[in-house]
Amino acid sequence: MILRGILDHSLNGQICIRGFAPIKELARISKADYSYQRSPINRSDITDFLENQSYLFFPEIILGYKFRHSFAKGKSSLTPMKSVPEGKSYKSNVDNTQIKFRTVDYKQSQDIRGENSIQVAELVFDDVELSKLIQDNMQPLSRIDGNHRLRAAESVNSSKVERMIAPFCIILGEEIYGSETLNAINEFDKATKVFFHNINTKTIPLTSEENLKVLIDDQICFPDNELKDILGKEGVLVRQLIEKYNYKEFTGIEHIIGDNFRSCYLDIFNILEGKNKNVNKVLDALKSVDRLYADNDRLKANSSFGLLYAFLYYWILDKKGKFSMFKNWVLNNNLFETEEVLAENLIKIFDKIAEQEIMVFIAMPYFSDEEVEAHNDIYKTVIEDLKNDYHINIGHYEIMKYQGKTVDITQDILNKIEECGIFVANITNNNPNVTYEMGWARALRKPTILVREEKSKEPKSDYKMLYHATYKKEAHTTLKKTIRENMEAILAKEYGYVLDKS
Structure with missing residues (x-):
């Protein structure tokens, strides 16, 4: 197997190969280290996104690869990370993995780096050795960022995902055998953990509200039929609800909904049963629960999204006085003092209480x-x-x-x-x-x-x-x-x- 891309130094001089490859192949030859990464989550929405999204785009998947070198098997002192920066080909004397280089010259013009050439690198895995590693669950590439995308790709068997090409960045390192000095600290493993930390903490992702605003508020670029393809029918219902009522007119729950009203509305539609996803019904519920909060100082002081959603859920799906029962249960048990709780958990607990004999x-x-x-x-x-x-x-x-x-x-x-x-x-x-x-x-x-x-x-x-x-x-x-x-x-x-x- 050959992974081909451009070789260069990133930011602080870290050597990387950047290129493109089938996403399922990247998944097949890599694995995550859950000793420091979060445990995998089952996210059907990522899988659906891969299979069904029209505007499909992901940033590059970041992987790590360590060349394995043994001094005991040869007298050469030229280790992988001394060879690669000099553009010298290298072949591991442990597993036969190779890296080869080719320089592409653009003699007539320089690019923004002030260079007139690029260096193409080929990371070549021995197919027999690679198959054995995969069989033993010892995939050669480590996943630094993009694990959930790769896990989703692994679970999908559609022809679309089979053909899907993803950008990758492979950060190169080395693992040395036969030298106590070089093996004292595995600097590359240490570095990949820092890379993972920086990727997940130093960036400031857009909030859900900011992302929704881009799609829901732009009816020219995203008319209802396209919005439905991206967010489902719930996205269209959120747009209709926004057009019907200004959230700033609420007096009891405005402090909860605030500038997150798009996200709130989407959450509300998502927790409802399909047959009850009605804009007018949800608006009536919002107005009624708003009055309830406005008239009760204890509820008005609460800022829990989950409690609000549960109130709305029972108002909309009211059966046999369940909304009033839920209200009394919340007030009698001082649940308005909760800071935050998932609506799904509240609903699950109360349904058991209400249904018990x-x-x-x-x-x-x-x-x-x-x-x-x-x-x-x-x-x-x-x-x-x-x-x-x-x-x-x-x-x-x-x-x-x-x-x-x-x-x-x-x-x-x-x-x-x-x-x-x-x-x-x-x-x-x-x-x-x-x-x-x-x-x-x-x-x-x-x-x-x-x-x-x-x-x-x-x-x-x-x-x-x-x-x-x-x-x-x-x-x-x-x-x-x-x-x-x-x-x-x-x-x-x-x-x-x-x-x-x-």
Whole structure:
């Protein structure tokens, strides 16, 4: 294999070969060193960019190559990096890699360097040795910059990428064997790490907003059909949204969107399900959430993009009052204090909370089989009504009913109290079992409802000050009404449910 390019010195005198080669071949003969580079990321957008972009351009891929030289195999003191600057061909006595030179003269004119010639270098790899290195995952070229482009090229099998030519810069170095002095410090490995650091820290890349402005704001060069090819349909929707409303009119979220409104709008469209990517719907959501922030000092003080996007997501995709539930969850748990969080993570966490079943545990004394069955019917009816009326995922553990394999009843009760979302205690006549279970629930800070028969004994002094509701034993409808009202209050306050039957 031959890599051909122009040989010259870069900036501080580093010797480089600059040329062009098929991108898949550059990927095949090179590898990254993850001991100092960031771990690879799966970026389908880079792969899509290689396969589908019309205006495809990348800066040069920067690679490193070390000539391998052994003093033990020859008496010559002419090491690779002494030969190359002098334009003298060199052949490794370790792996047979060669570098050859040819000078191209332009005697009649000088270029901007003040030179009238260029030096063409050929880096020649022994094909048998190269195949062995690749097979052993010891590719000869190291990747300094451009690893993600090369990884994307490796994963694509399209004919377009097969034909794709990429610019490269190979920084040359050497690895010497048989001399303690020369091997004391591997200067080239040290240098490539510094090159990597400088490339990734000393440049100031354009922000996403600056890049989007170039494309979205220029409707002459990039009409909607071309903008769609570059940014997808979301880019066109962002343009339409900008035309409909001036972001500076927001009063609650303007400090978040600010001069990054193009990026924000694009992020919003990207986190939505396809069928809901509607400009008017997003604009209505922005206005509504803006009012929410403006009216709430705690939210207005927050600058998290992720929290804002999550609010917009639930407003646009509102199902069964989920937006109001999310709002209550954020405010009740002080999530407005978060500095930054990914919207996807917030949505994932809240969806799990909203979709989990709220189980109700009822602790009561044993009155009789008939009375226990009557109470089971009351709670079953109340919970079924709540489920049907408000679309709430709620259930209950039936009172004093055990079926299936033998269980440790005490431990089973404690486990169910720990798992429940609402705890109900019938404290009629101060039953010690109920008192014990109530203590466990209160220790776990479970939302608790206390009830007792109207004519039963007064509660014990240790919990007589706790609010409790009374019901008439002869009229179970009063118990049903009490349980429903208290459960509705807990579902609204503790879980953020909007109790609207619509």
